Amino acid sequence: MTIERAVARRILEICNENNLSVSALTKTSGVNASTVYEFLAGRTKCPTVYIIKQLCDGVGMPLKDFFDKDYF
Helix, strand or coil: CCHHHHHHHHHHHHHHHCCCCHHHHHHHHCCCHHHHHHHHCCCCCCCCHHHHHHHHHHCCCCHHHHCCCCCC
């Protein structure tokens, strides 16, 4: 699995774990929705750690927990 697919998978897992749509996650985190959707669709490269941190902050998750998965 590529790092891009691993990050995309984790973003979707976070949505499921928090009972949020991708759109709701972007609203709670302050990240531009098109940025996340473009990434999830594979049209852009991996988001920056800054964006991942914002997404984590939106659901109250420490950044280290984002990457605490076997597929990373």
